[in-house]
Amino acid sequence: MSAKKTTAKPIADTAALNEAWRVMHFALRAVIAEPDRILAARGLTRMHHRILFFVAHTPGMSVGELQTTLDVTKQALNAPLRQLQTQGLIELAKADHDARVREIRLTTEGASLEGKLTGEQHKLFAAAFAAAGAEAHEGWRTVMRELARGAGMA
Amino acid sequence: MSAKKTTAKPIADTAALNEAWRVMHFALRAVIAEPDRILAARGLTRMHHRILFFVAHTPGMSVGELQTTLDVTKQALNAPLRQLQTQGLIELAKADHDARVREIRLTTEGASLEGKLTGEQHKLFAAAFAAAGAEAHEGWRTVMRELARGAGMA
């Protein structure tokens, strides 16, 4: 447990590391804030957001695939899914190849909402990248990729 | 609502912005993973972590201050607080100036755990920064600060 005083000059000191964590939080909060408010205004939650997000990127996704992707039970998925359908944001249609499967896709309105949510996030990222400059952007990506490498990257 | 097709060359394209969001998630997950496991092994939750974290940075904090800081009710705080106390990770002592106030501080063991948790995160950050280089680190900070600026920075 001894605080090994590495004589080798570290690239980042403790203060910087602490700041890294703090800044990470604030940044995340900033990026999530607006989308969250928009969702809440419609009585939607993060689960709905996740659904919209994945369906937007993989139109025609089946309920089962979505379930696996989000790692939740079908029961947990069922309610939000129907609410989105009721609100006319998504559509469920039997698959041609297999009538048991229900393919999910966004309606025009659903795509619009998803775009708005994503757009809010993009705005913040774009602004930050623009303000920081292309070089900083490159550095940011590099660091983030390194960090992400430690997890179960997709 | 119209997707304004800006002809002005953006510093980041849609693909990059999408990636930014994804990478952000993975990075966060990576940084949280280990601490979470350590906590879970002791039957502790994120709330406990948050408490340890703030108390570590502000020793002698009062229950009320902590409550305000974490933005939860005293009832929600009470249970985790006592569990931490029972596990000998924190100590509650009456304040000299005001016997109504209970000052919270980490015990040696508590500080040790907090240090371990923080240490795990620092390890990842340090590794990422080291691998990415000082320049990338600088860029990373710049972008993160810009992003965080949009939120209620502390």
Add this chain to the structure above:
DNA sequence: CGAAAAGGTCAACAACGTTGACGTATTCTG
């Protein structure tokens, strides 16, 4: 002394997700 502040605690709720158990089409297979 009496009001106010800092805490603690019991109890009723509400949100969210989980497991378990069935029920219904639909497709696949021996």
Add this chain to the structure above:
DNA sequence: CAGAATACGTCAACGTTGTTGACCTTTTCG
């Protein structure tokens, strides 16, 4: 073709968390 398996849907019982409300104690302060 009959039965097993698949993809979903749904009712129900829980467990976890955090919230609000009400009440009580100790301590401070006008």
